[in-house]
Amino acid sequence: xxxxxxxxxxxxxxxxxxxxxxxxxxxxxxxxxxxxxxxxxxxxxxxxxxxxxxxxxxxxxxxxxxxxxxxxxxxxxxxxxxxxxxxxxxxxxxxxxxxxxxxxxxxxxxxxxxxxxxxxxxxxxxxxxxxxxxxxxxxxxxxxxxxxxxxxxxxxxxxxxxxxxxxxxxxxxxxxxxxxxxxxxxxxxxxxxxxxxxxxxxxxxxxxxxxxxxxxxxxxxxxxxxxxxxxxxxxxxxxxxxxxxxxxxxxxxxxxxxxxxxxxxxxxxxxxxxxxxxxxxxxxxxxxxxxxxxxxxxxxxxxxxxxxxxxxxxxxxxxxxxxxx
Amino acid sequence: xxxxxxxxxxxxxxxxxxxxxxxxxxxxxxxxxxxxxxxxxxxxxxxxxxxxxxxxxxxxxxxxxxxxxxxxxxxxxxxxxxxxxxxxxxxxxxxxxxxxxxxxxxxxxxxxxxxxxxxxxxxxxxxxxxxxxxxxxxxxxxxxxxxxxxxxxxxxxxxxxxxxxxxxxxxxxxxxxxxxxxxxxxxxxxxxxxxxxxxxxxxxxxxxxxxxxxxxxxxxxxxxxxxxxxxxxxxxxxxxxxxxxxxxxxxxxxxxxxxxxxxxxxxxxxxxxxxxxxxxxxxxxxxxxxxxxxxxxxxxxxxxxxxxxxxxxxxxxxxxxxxxx
Numbered sequence: 001x002x003x004x005x006x007x008x009x010x011x012x013x014x015x016x017x018x019x020x021x022x023x024x025x026x027x028x029x030x031x032x033x034x035x036x037x038x039x040x041x042x043x044x045x046x047x048x049x050x051x052x053x054x055x056x057x058x059x060x061x062x063x064x065x066x067x068x069x070x071x072x073x074x075x076x077x078x079x080x081x082x083x084x085x086x087x088x089x090x091x092x093x094x095x096x097x098x099x100x101x102x103x104x105x106x107x108x109x110x111x112x113x114x115x116x117x118x119x120x121x122x123x124x125x126x127x128x129x130x131x132x133x134x135x136x137x138x139x140x141x142x143x144x145x146x147x148x149x150x151x152x153x154x155x156x157x158x159x160x161x162x163x164x165x166x167x168x169x170x171x172x173x174x175x176x177x178x179x180x181x182x183x184x185x186x187x188x189x190x191x192x193x194x195x196x197x198x199x200x201x202x203x204x205x206x207x208x209x210x211x212x213x214x215x216x217x218x219x220x221x222x223x224x225x226x227x228x229x230x231x232x233x234x235x236x237x238x239x240x241x242x243x244x245x246x247x248x249x250x251x252x253x254x255x256x257x258x259x260x261x262x263x264x265x266x267x268x269x270x271x272x273x274x275x276x277x278x279x280x281x282x283x284x285x286x287x288x289x290x291x292x293x294x295x296x297x298x299x300x301x302x303x304x305x306x307x308x309x310x311x312x313x314x315x316x317x318x319x320x321x322x323x324x325x
Numbered sequence: 326x327x328x329x330x331x332x333x334x335x336x337x338x339x340x341x342x343x344x345x346x347x348x349x350x351x352x353x354x355x356x357x358x359x360x361x362x363x364x365x366x367x368x369x370x371x372x373x374x375x376x377x378x379x380x381x382x383x384x385x386x387x388x389x390x391x392x393x394x395x396x397x398x399x400x401x402x403x404x405x406x407x408x409x410x411x412x413x414x415x416x417x418x419x420x421x422x423x424x425x426x427x428x429x430x431x432x433x434x435x436x437x438x439x440x441x442x443x444x445x446x447x448x449x450x451x452x453x454x455x456x457x458x459x460x461x462x463x464x465x466x467x468x469x470x471x472x473x474x475x476x477x478x479x480x481x482x483x484x485x486x487x488x489x490x491x492x493x494x495x496x497x498x499x500x501x502x503x504x505x506x507x508x509x510x511x512x513x514x515x516x517x518x519x520x521x522x523x524x525x526x527x528x529x530x531x532x533x534x535x536x537x538x539x540x541x542x543x544x545x546x547x548x549x550x551x552x553x554x555x556x557x558x559x560x561x562x563x564x565x566x567x568x569x570x571x572x573x574x575x576x577x578x579x580x581x582x583x584x585x586x587x588x589x590x591x592x593x594x595x596x597x598x599x600x601x602x603x604x605x606x607x608x609x610x611x612x613x614x615x616x617x618x619x620x621x622x623x624x625x626x627x628x629x630x631x632x633x634x635x636x637x638x639x640x641x642x643x644x645x646x647x648x649x650x
Contacts, residue, residue, distance in 0.1 A: 048418060049418070049421075049422075051418075051422060052422045052423070053382070053383060053392065053418075053419035053420075053422050053423060053640060054382070054415075054418070054419065054422075055380055055381070055382045056380070056381040056382065056415060057378070057379070057380045057381065058378065067378065085410075085411055086410055086411040086412050086437075087411050090379075090381060093373060093374070093376075093378075093379070094378035094379065096374075097374075097376060097377045097378050097379075098377070098378060112411075315378060
């Protein structure tokens with residue numbers, strides 16, 4: 001009998017194309033620093049042609065969290081769509097090699113595998129230009145009682161609502177979760193994504209999810225407030241678990257009357273913030289599904305995120321917990 | 326009018342697939358530590374399935390030298406074969422984005438683009454399992470007076486002799502070089518490669534090339550001696566330029582009566598030796614084509630190789646010369 005799955009991710013399956021750029025590059029392509037812009041295939045080729053030599057690795061926000069969760073020792077499964085092209089092979093290989101049970105097979109038809117051009121500027125800030133390709137063809141048919149199973153937690157990302165069948169497949173995942181007693185977690189992806197789907201996300205957070213992962217910009221966008229303190233007022237009285245990361249300001253965890261303020265750890269050198277929030281979520285959920293209290297979950301998240309921002313790329317090192325005190 | 330090309334590389338065009346492994350992994354696949362083994366497509370999939378999550382980037386020994394030469398500011402061109410698949414696109418993109426004039430267009434038919442699984446063990450040593458794919462279909466037809474042009478130096482790699490039309494296309498490149506007054510350089514690739522083609526390489530070094538790039542194992546294999554000192558006796562009296570790298574023992578440059586012993590630089594932390602020799606050759610050739618004396622070429626090579634071994638992957642950083650004293 002296989003180990004029961006603790007965490008299922010449903011998200012955009014994306015190969016990251018990472019390159020260092022200077023600040024003029026962002027101006028030249030008209031990209032706001034720190035943003036994620038959806039682009040079409042033609043624009044993807046344009047951006048790629050303008051970029052310097054790059055490094056490719058599997059990526060995608062919640063997919064990174066799932067990979068990180070598996071690296072930390074958790075049992076994970078994944079639903080996301082890639083074509084059976086070389087980038088799709090890279091994506092599925094990287095997930096499976098970590099022991100993630102990828103529930104969706106690469107498909108022969110449709111658009112090519114998604115890629116996100118991650119432009120890292122000299123300060124380590126990332127700006128993303130993402131061609132969704134095959135991702136956008138993930139459908140309700142991919143989310144069934146068989147593919148979802150009975151994980152402890154189902155983690156959805158906000159970006160899922162950007163794809164045509166996204167709202168319907170998310171609703172189906174939530175229905176199956178409620179039926180089977182799985183908790184539902186939502187990662188808010190980015191503040192632009194929240195603004196695109198604010199009313200829907202507000203309703204989903206109120207009615208459907210058990211926990212929300214967000215950074216301060218995202219959660220401020222969700223509650224349409226301009227100060228983080230006003231978020232705390234807005235969620236006062238909610239029984240949901242809010243896990244909010246704030247870069248150098250640390251993180252804040254709120255669940256009902258419980259509020260944990262977790263400071264950031266000191267770092268030696270900031271290399272690249274790619275995947276810090278995803279890594280935090282991976283470690284937090286690893287703690288949570290292992291029955292740790294919220295305080296230890298927050299410290300785990302902080303420890304792993306601190307490691308990830310001091311390296312290039314979003315991937316968690318296999319030995320990261322050896323240094324967790 | 327475009328800048329005249331200083332360096333043309335002719336070599337196997339390969340995408341590197343880098344992953345960290347433990348020492349048991351090498352035993353499990355039966356690979357001698359530090360070796361390069363040629364594998365077929367089926368074995369490539371087997372090895373890839375056994376590997377952990379990987380990072381992909383353009384690679385290949387002499388291709389890395391060409392890329393590095395361009396990063397340092399040199400004008401470079403390149404002949405090598407990829408399919409027009411996604412890995413081929415990655416390879417050509419990375420070269421073109423550095424300003425390298427890729428003279429061979431990706432092809433629609435034949436084998437898929439080559440990939441080298443680079444297994445990095447805890448001590449930073451690399452072991453390679455390489456599927457040559459499209460590389461093996463590089464042919465004499467790709468090496469013409471038009472594609473070769475009139476560079477200052479034509480750099481060939483030993484691995485070219487592993488492919489069916491390799492000896493013939495190398496001969497044609499050498500013929501064109503002699504006709505046009507280009508210097509010919511040979512990189513010996515690895516000691517197993519030298520053993521596969523020892524007699525041919527000995528003849529090529531004696532009759533056809535102007536300079537040889539090799540590490541101590543390779544040059545000892547070429548002269549069938551077991552001590553580096555015996556290499557120096559073997560090449561005594563030759564008028565060729567020998568550039569020999571020796572890891573922590575530094576490098577030795579011999580040209581006729583001139584002998585330069587260049588010590589290695591101190592390093593803080595060895596991360597990955599991938600591409601150290603290629604980087605050395607890039608910087609040495611950058612100095613040489615810029616008219617620097619051999620002593621400065623050796624110091625340039627050492628400086629850049631020292632930088633590369635302290636990072637993951639073979640790629641030279643764009644600002645590496647800022648710290649050259």
